[in-house]
Amino acid sequence: MEEQIEMVGRAFVDHYYHLFDHDRSALGSLYQPSSMLSFEGQKILGVEDISAKFKQLPFDQCLHVISTVDLQPSAVAGGIVVFVSGSLQLQGEDHPLRFSEAFHLIPTGQGSYFLQNDIFRLNYG
Amino acid sequence: MDPDAVAKAFVEHYYSTFDANRAGLVSLYQEGSMLTFEGQKIMGSQNIVAKLTGLPFQQCQHHITTVDCQPSGPAGGMLVFVSGNLQLAGEQHALKFSQMFHLMPTPQGSFYVLNDIFRLNYA
Numbered sequence: 515m516e517e518q519i520e521m522v523g524r525a526f527v528d529h530y531y532h533l534f535d536h537d538r539s540a541l542g543s544l545y546q547p548s549s550m551l552s553f554e555g556q557k558i559l560g561v562e563d564i565s566a567k568f569k570q571l572p573f574d575q576c577l578h579v580i581s582t583v584d585l586q587p588s589a590v591a592g593g594i595v596v597f598v599s600g601s602l603q604l605q606g607e608d609h610p611l612r613f614s615e616a617f618h619l620i621p622t623g624q625g626s627y628f629l630q631n632d633i634f635r636l637n638y639g
Numbered sequence: 640m641d642p643d644a645v646a647k648a649f650v651e652h653y654y655s656t657f658d659a660n661r662a663g664l665v666s667l668y669q670e671g672s673m674l675t676f677e678g679q680k681i682m683g684s685q686n687i688v689a690k691l692t693g694l695p696f697q698q699c700q701h702h703i704t705t706v707d708c709q710p711s712g713p714a715g716g717m718l719v720f721v722s723g724n725l726q727l728a729g730e731q732h733a734l735k736f737s738q739m740f741h742l743m744p745t746p747q748g749s750f751y752v753l754n755d756i757f758r759l760n761y762a
Binding site: 555587591612618633635 | 671673678680705707709718722735743756
């Protein structure tokens with residue numbers, strides 16, 4: 515059971531950042547109408563607004579490099595809480611930004627997961 | 640009650656207990672609680688508090704920089720994301736940390752920590 519959570523959670527994290535870095539407009543597929551994103555303190559609700567937020571971020575290309583991934587079962591209907599830390603390299607910037615991100619994954623019922631909760635914060639030095 | 644206010648009150652209570660009376664944290668966890676502390680997984684309130692009271696410093700002070708919270712689903716839970724500084728007595732520089740709590744309601748109208756993940760933020 516624990517191994518399965520590790521596998522599912524890590525696969526999801528890889529997929530999320532891969533989409534973010536290579537096909538940002540497809541990130542919306544990971545959220546649902548009830549999903550919430552807090553991005554540097556700004557609260558955004560639902561797929562449409564979350565997708566719009568990602569589209570509007572003021573950079574075209576970026577690369578997430580993940581340092582740590584911690585996972586636990588969340589006891590909400592088979593959910594998984596995930597805590598990620600890493601670096602975000604923006605194209606043209608000298609130094610990468612460090613960030614932490616918390617996800618709460620909920621099963622869709624069709625064998626995959628969606629993001630019910632997503633909280634993103636930059637880690638300032 | 641406003642969820643942001645609840646989260647903020649919980650966070651203040653958690654860290655002031657941690658800093659003044661670490662063993663008192665036992666009331667904030669239950670049997671099914673989980674802590675991942677710098678990658679080490681610990682289960683249950685007794686083991687969690689043993690880990691925290693066994694940390695290699697006597698005195699510490701948490702200074703909270705950011706608190707984000709979101710409702711986690713139909714069970715009434717709340718996800719709380721905290722970042723801040725941890726000053727250890729005798730150390731010159733504070734450590735930066737991030738911590739994620741998943742709070743669940745108790746029948747008595749308060750919250751306990753079901754999931755707790757702590758990570759230091761290295762430069």
